[in-house]
Amino acid sequence: MARAASPRRRFLTTLAAWGVALVIFFPVLWMILTSFKTEASAVAMPPEFLSADWTTENYAEVWQRSDYPRFFWNSVVISVGSTLLGLAIAIPAAWSMAFVPGKRTKDLLMWMLSTKMMPAVAVLIPLYLVFQRIGLFDTKIGLILALMLMNLPIIIWMLYTYFKEIPGEILEAARMDGASLWNEIVYVLTPMALPGIASTMLLNIILAWNEAFWTITLTTTKAAPLSAFIASFSAPQGLFYAKLSAASAMAILPILILGWFSQKQLVRGLTFGAVK
Amino acid sequence: MSTQSTRLAARLMVAPSVFVLFIWMIVPLAMTLYFSFRFYRLLTPERSGWVGFNHYLWFLNAPEFWLAMFNTLALVGGVLLITVVLGVLIALLIDQPVKGQAMLRILVIAPFFVMPPVAASIWENLFMHPQNGLFSAIARGFGAQPILFLEDYPLMSVIGIVSWEWLPFATLIFLTALQSLSSEQLEAAEMDGASAFNRFKFIILPHLTRAITVVILIQTIFLLGIFGEIFTTTQGGPGSASTTLPYMIFKQAIVAKDIGRAAAGGIIAVILANIVAYFLMRGIGRHLDN
Secondary structure: OOOOOOHHHHHHHHHHHHHHHHHHHHHHHHHHHHHOEOHHHHOOOOOOOOOOOEOOHHHHHHHHHOOHHHHHHHHHHHHHHHHHHHHHHHHHHHHHHHHOOOOOHHHHHHHHHHHHHOOHHHHHHHHHHHHHHOOOOOOHHHHHHHHHHHHHHHHHHHHHHHHHOOOHHHHHHHHHOOOOHHHHHHHHHHHHHHHHHHHHHHHHHHHHHHOOOHHHHOOOOOOOOHHHHHHHHOOOOOOOHHHHHHHHHHHHHHHHHHHHHOHHHHHHHHOOOOOO | OOOHHHHHHHHHHHHHHHHHHHHHHHHHHHHHHHHOOEEOEOOOOOOOEEOOOHHHHHHHHOHHHHHHHHHHHHHHHHHHHHHHHHHHHHHHHHHOOOOOHHHHHHHHHHHHHOOHHHHHHHHHHHHOOOOOOHHHHHHHHOOOOOOOHHHHOHHHHHHHHHHHHHHHHHHHHHHHHHOOOOHHHHHHHHHOOOOHHHHHHHHHHHHHHHHHHHHHHHHHHHHOOOOHHHHHOOOOOOOOOOOOHHHHHHHHHHHOOEHHHHHHHHHHHHHHHHHHHHHHHHHHHHHHOO
């Protein structure tokens, strides 16, 4: 909506909008500021803003002392791994539902979405027991499988809405020219579908990275990613505010950056194409 | 026009997804149902046997269960109310011609990308902590006693934290929907003398209906399973004041190691989710069919 507004009104709305945005963003900002303070400065009362002792030591210390790098690596492997595995299963499915729809395709899609409605706690116990029995408990492979299955309906839906927008005539033309099914997928479809696949991938890496139910319940130490690490950080370590903030900042920064890049696709992806 | 073989290939390509999702849904559900009628405690593995509906009756008779049900619905309802109302207002504000809109969007969306344990621990330690939190500093600055957020108002505090995480999502979706609203219609209404409130009520709000429906549907799916925030901050306490159904089941399964009882809780959670889903789907089907 581009409507003419008086300069005064424009100034006031700008001021209000920035005020609201800063309030919403403030907790993240305050965490980042705290991560650069010394521990004494971080808990000082009244809170220190400009007078604080600034340091980058917290980051170095968190990175060296705790098992932080291992948790970080686990997060990377689990979120990227589950996303790639999910894409491998979902791309053919979404492709065929978008281009060769059957009578039941809509029902099938709704059914897939309905599996997301199943509360995770309801399947916690069997998964917990099965994972312990077959040796998947506290392993990266186990978490990759669990998170892949959890996000598979979203991956399929996102891809489906993207594939739907590729004009079917192009495929027919390729078929007329004698392209095989395989060639059609590799040379015609894939280049057109890549942007959709890329944003699906991005969004699902974010969802998997931030997942905090399976990662907490299905791990103890070996395969625990950052979400489990932070969840257990606060209690025993007491008042190491600056280090907690530094660890938190490192845990969210990669995703914050990815997220800012993908915010346009985010709306589409998480609303299954209902809002564009 | 698709040939027979293309159709067959297409079916084969859907098969793996359907297969793994079916297994993922049906096997654990069947096991949970089975365990819910069994005596099964990890600490006394030698004892076992059928217990009929005893686990279910235990839940129905436990005061904590009804509190947990109330807390679950209050959490979902509270967060939905806050995020939808504030989300619409903030989206309307940002949609105005303001300077630096791109940067504004970046700031507003940020909380959505903060993983739940981090969000919870920022709020718990840096803001709500009774000695060192920013809120207590502000309260002392005004000469007041610091509020014990997580002790005295645990559920409201959790609702606040979760609302902060989901407000950006709602705002972003409403903003996207607002940007597809034609400005001519609004201008025409304005020229005809419609007040700002009437323009909102008769033009903007109807336009947003679909977006609001979608936000409610998606958030409900995620909110019914809220776990990380409670695990990090209150651990369901004090007492059971902030225990939700998922958290109560988690305590039975992982802490008390009573698999049978937790399984019965899991089945109850499925029933609850289905009831909620039924009403949601009915309400939402009306808006999405077009």
